[in-house]
Structure formats: structure tokens, C-alpha cells
Amino acid sequence: MIARRSHAVVVGASMAGLLAARSLLDHYERVTIVDRDDIPSRPQPRGGVPQGRHAHGLLAEGRTILEEMFPGLTADLSGRGARLGDVGLEGVWCFTPRPLARRESGLKALLVSRSLLEWYVRERVSASPAVTLREDASVLDLAFSGDDTRVVGVIVQDRDGGTPALLPADLVVDATGRGSRTPEWLERRGYRAPAEEIRRVDKRYTTYRVREALDGSTAWAMAVAAQPGLHRGGILLAEEGGSRVVSLVGRFGERPPVAWPEFLAWAGTLSSSRLAEALVGLEPLGEGATYRFPANRRRHYEDLTSFPEGLVVVGDALCAFDPVYGQGVTVAAIEAVALGRCLQQDGPGLATRFHRAAAEIIDTPWTIAVGGVPDDDGRVPWRSRLVGAYLARLLDAGSDDPDLAIAFLRVNHLVDRPSELFRPRTVWRVLRHRLAGAPGVGRGRVRGSSPAPPGRQQVSPSRGTLPSMR
Numbered sequence: 001m002i003a004r005r006s007h008a009v010v011v012g013a014s015m016a017g018l019l020a021a022r023s024l025l026d027h028y029e030r031v032t033i034v035d036r037d038d039i040p041s042r043p044q045p046r047g048g049v050p051q052g053r054h055a056h057g058l059l060a061e062g063r064t065i066l067e068e069m070f071p072g073l074t075a076d077l078s079g080r081g082a083r084l085g086d087v088g089l090e091g092v093w094c095f096t097p098r099p100l101a102r103r104e105s106g107l108k109a110l111l112v113s114r115s116l117l118e119w120y121v122r123e124r125v126s127a128s129p130a131v132t133l134r135e136d137a138s139v140l141d142l143a144f145s146g147d148d149t150r151v152v153g154v155i156v157q158d159r160d161g162g163t164p165a166l167l168p169a170d171l172v173v174d175a176t177g178r179g180s181r182t183p184e185w186l187e188r189r190g191y192r193a194p195a196e197e198i199r200r201v202d203k204r205y206t207t208y209r210v211r212e213a214l215d216g217s218t219a220w221a222m223a224v225a226a227q228p229g230l231h232r233g234g235i236l237l238a239e240e241g242g243s244r245v246v247s248l249v250g251r252f253g254e255r256p257p258v259a260w261p262e263f264l265a266w267a268g269t270l271s272s273s274r275l276a277e278a279l280v281g282l283e284p285l286g287e288g289a290t291y292r293f294p295a296n297r298r299r300h301y302e303d304l305t306s307f308p309e310g311l312v313v314v315g316d317a318l319c320a321f322d323p324v325y326g327q328g329v330t331v332a333a334i335e336a337v338a339l340g341r342c343l344q345q346d347g348p349g350l351a352t353r354f355h356r357a358a359a360e361i362i363d364t365p366w367t368i369a370v371g372g373v374p375d376d377d378g379r380v381p382w383r384s385r386l387v388g389a390y391l392a393r394l395l396d397a398g399s400d401d402p403d404l405a406i407a408f409l410r411v412n413h414l415v416d417r418p419s420e421l422f423r424p425r426t427v428w429r430v431l432r433h434r435l436a437g438a439p440g441v442g443r444g445r446v447r448g449s450s451p452a453p454p455g456r457q458q459v460s461p462s463r464g465t466l467p468s469m470r
């Protein structure tokens with residue numbers, strides 16, 4: 001039995017920070033969550049999480065974990081209008097120009113606005129008397145022991161401009177998102193910064209909220225993927241309040257327009273007409289919001305041979321994925337569970353244990369997210385190309401074969417490992433579909449086309465690439 005530790009500080013009160021805090025509550029007497037934002041008391045977007053205005057869904061695996069962490073979450077959020085649905089049956093997934101075959105999958109995803117989900121989790125976490133939420137407070141640096149071998153807290157400054165002060169901690173969790181300054185803070189103390197893997201996608205989002213059709217005909221969830229040579233996609237998801245959130249996404253320099261009439265016209269240029277058809281007659285609720293996502297960024301803390309005690313890095317600060325498959329919150333949840341497991345072991349080396357466990361967790365969604373995306377030299381690594389080519393064929397076959405469709409969705413929703421897609425039986429089904437001369441990869445209708453980005457090779461369908469959902 002390990003004695004409860006005294007005080008943990010989590011920097012960042014977004015999804016990764018809150019979920020980590022939930023796990024820490026089982027191991028620490030007190031948990032302080034620090035965020036530089038003025039945290040709203042109601043579910044509403046906030047400046048520190050600009051992506052929160054754009055389409056967010058909670059994958060099936062993420063919902064299962066969050067339900068375990070916060071019993072009653074699904075019912076509570078459904079009571080507030082969130083929509084639980086069967087991913088295989090109710091979603092329209094056009095990863096190729098033809099949608100995946102639909103059938104009940106048992107995968108239950110929860111569609112709820114990002115603001116409501118975060119607000120709910122924040123309320124549940126901060127209901128614990130052991131939790132202090134310190135808002136309007138920026139962490140300026142890590143505080144180290146005299147010999148720099150241990151992080152002993154953080155230096156915090158309140159927004160009102162008070163003097164920066166030490167907030168002592170036995171453990172600091174960096175959950176500050178993709179802009180995390182831990183690499184810089186480590187280097188300043190003589191440590192090496194982690195190696196970074198960056199895969200640029202240069203994505204632009206424009207998002208509207210629309211009122212769902214009165215006859216209830218608007219899909220629960222729909223996605224139209226970008227295709228090789230057509231760097232445009234879109235997604236429509238149910239939200240609470242009888243509305244839908246619809247994001248159009250351009251990559252490699254493509255920009256979805258902001259004005260509603262042009263937005264609608266752009267939706268009509270995607271590889272499938274399904275999304276544009278779903279928007280016919282729907283009125284926007286308010287202005288369009290934009291967002292830029294430059295690159296997938298993974299920091300390999302697990303490879304560092306020297307790292308201070310008393311510090312771990314979680315969530316987007318560790319790895320920020322292209323939102324292609326909506327994996328960020330679910331990965332943060334799996335990491336939070338892993339952190340709790342690592343804390344069951346006493347003694348030094350927590351960071352090494354956790355960062356290694358997190359690297360294993362990240363491998364799958366990272367492979368899925370960057371499949372077919374060129375590296376900075378314009379090359380698609382051969383493994384990524386091979387996986388992308390196979391998956392493109394599997395997705396094409398999945399338009400006719402519901403078993404293949406569900407096999408893919410189980411991996412996408414982080415329920416199964418990708419190796420499930422490479423079982424001989426599955427490979428044979430994909431090949432059989434190909435040999436039977438079904439429409440096929442690259443043979444489906446791509447309704448528009450957009451030029452390859454400057455300096456980048458165009459990835460031809462025959463070489464294969466994994467289509468991106470957004």
C-alpha cells in the first residue's frame with residue numbers, strides 16, 4: 001500500500017489537465033489545477049481553447065473511459081441534449097467518395113459540444129474538496145531543486161499582475177497543450193529537449209452551427225474526407241440544443257470560405273455531395289468561426305535519458321494530432337488512466353514509466369493521423385505509404401462490406417489496435433473485393449480537384465494515402 005502523496009499541480013484546465021487531475025485524486029491529498037484563462041462558469045467557448053468552437057466528438061473508447069471516471073456522465077450529458085449514437089449505424093462516413101456500409105456496431109459515441117463536455121468534466125473534478133482550480137494564473141516556469149534534479153513546483157503569476165510566486169508541488173503535470181514550454185524550460189536547466197516529429201498539414205477550418213431539420217432528417221454524424229488531389233473535407237455532428245456543428249476543412253493551403261453562401265458552395269465541391277445535401281435549407285445560427293491547424297506534433301519524451309523527477313507531460317503537450325479522426329480527448333483519457341496506473345508504483349522514475357506508456361498509447365492514433373502525410377522533406381515514409389495504401393483499399397471495400405467498415409471504425413474509435421485490420425481474414429476480404437472489380441480506390445468519383453501544395457508531391461491514388469476525415 002502506497003501512502004498518499006501530498007500535493008500535485010496540473011498546469012492547464014482543459015480536457016487533458018482535468019482528466020489527469022481525476023486520476024491524481026486517487027493518489028494525492030490535494031490537487032491544484034492552474035489555468036491562465038478566466039474559466040467560464042457556464043458551458044461556453046473560451047480563449048485558451050480556440051479549437052473548442054469547432055466540431056468535436058467523443059469517440060466510443062473515450063466515452064467508455066469517461067463514464068468509468070465520472071459515473072453517470074452519459075446520462076447527465078444526454079439529459080442536457082447530447083446525442084449518444086451507434087457509430088456504425090447512425091454515422092455517414094465518406095472516407096472515399098462512397099460512404100462506408102452501415103450496420104449496428106455496438107460502438108457508442110457521444111456527440112456534445114466541446115464547451116459542454118469540458119464544463120461537465122470540470123464541474124465533476126472540482127466538486128472534490130481536494131481540488132483547487134486556480135484560474136487567471138499563468139505558469140511562467142518550472143521550479144527546480146537546488147541541484148536541478150527534481151521539479152519542486154511552478155512559478156505562477158496571477159493575471160492582475162502580482163509578483164510571480166512559487167507554488168510548491170510533489171508532482172507537476174504539464175497539460176498546457178501544443179504550445180507547451182516544457183522543452184524550453186528543460187533546456188534552460190541543462191536537460192535536452194525531446195526530439196520533435198512534425199508532419200505539416202496546414203489545415204484551415206471554418207465552422208458554423210445550424211439548426212437541425214424540423215423533420216429530424218439531419219444525420220447524427222457525417223464526414224466527407226479529403227481525397228488524394230482534393231484537399232477539401234467536411235464534418236457535421238449533432239450537438240445539444242437541437243443544433244448541428246458543421247466544419248469545412250481545407251488542407252495544404254486550401255481555405256474554406258467564411259461567408260455562408262460561399263461556405264455552402266464550397267461544401268458542394270467535396271468528394272461526396274452528401275454534406276452539401278444535408279445543409280440544404282438549414283439556416284446558420286450566428287457567425288462562422290475559423291481556425292488554423294499547422295501540423296501534427298509529437299514530442300518524444302520517452303527517448304530522453306535524463307529527465308527531472310516530479311514532472312510529467314500529457315495531452316496535446318505530448319502529442320497534438322491532426323483532428324482528422326477526433327482522437328485528442330480519447331487519447332488524453334487513456335493517458336490519464338495510464339498515469340494512475342504508473343502512480344500505483346512507488347519510487348523514482350515516474351516520468352520515464354509514464355512517458356513510455358504514453359508513447360505506446362500514442363503510436364496507434366499517430367499512425368492513423370499521419371498516414372500518407374509527407375514529412376518535411378516531402379517524403380511519405382514507406383511504412384506510412386504502405387499502411388495508407390492498404391487502408392485506402394480497406395475503406396473502399398468497407399463501402400460494400402459492413403464487417404470491414406466496422407473493423408475500421410473500431411480502430412478509429414481506439415477500441416481495437418490497428419493490427420486487427422491486418423489479420424489474414426480481413427486482408428483476404430479486402431483483396432477479394434479488389435479482385436471482384438468493385439468500384440475501387442481511385443476509381444470512385446472525385447467531384448472536384450485541387451492542386452498539390454507548392455513544393456509537395458501529389459500523392460496519387462495508385463500509390464495510396466490515407467484519406468483524412470477533416
Ligand SMILES: Cc1cc2nc3c(=O)[nH]c(=O)nc-3n(C[C@H](O)[C@H](O)[C@H](O)COP(=O)(O)OP(=O)(O)OC[C@H]3O[C@@H](n4cnc5c(N)ncnc54)[C@H](O)[C@@H]3O)c2cc1C
Pocket residue numbers: 011012013014015016017034035036037047048049051054055056057058059137138139140175176177178205291293314315316317323325326327328329330332
Ligand atoms: C479543430 C480541432 C478539432 C478537434 N476535434 C476533436 C474531436 O472531435 N475529438 C477529440 O477528441 N479531440 C479533438 N481535437 C483535439 C482536442 O481539442 C485536444 O486534444 C484536447 O483539447 C486536449 O488538449 P489539451 O487539454 O492537451 O490542451 P488544450 O486543449 O490546448 O488546453 C491547454 C490549456 O492550458 C492552458 N494553458 C496554456 N499555457 C498555460 C500556462 N503557461 N499557464 C496556465 N495555463 C496554461 C490553456 O489556457 C488551456 O486551458 C480537436 C482539435 C482541433 C484543433
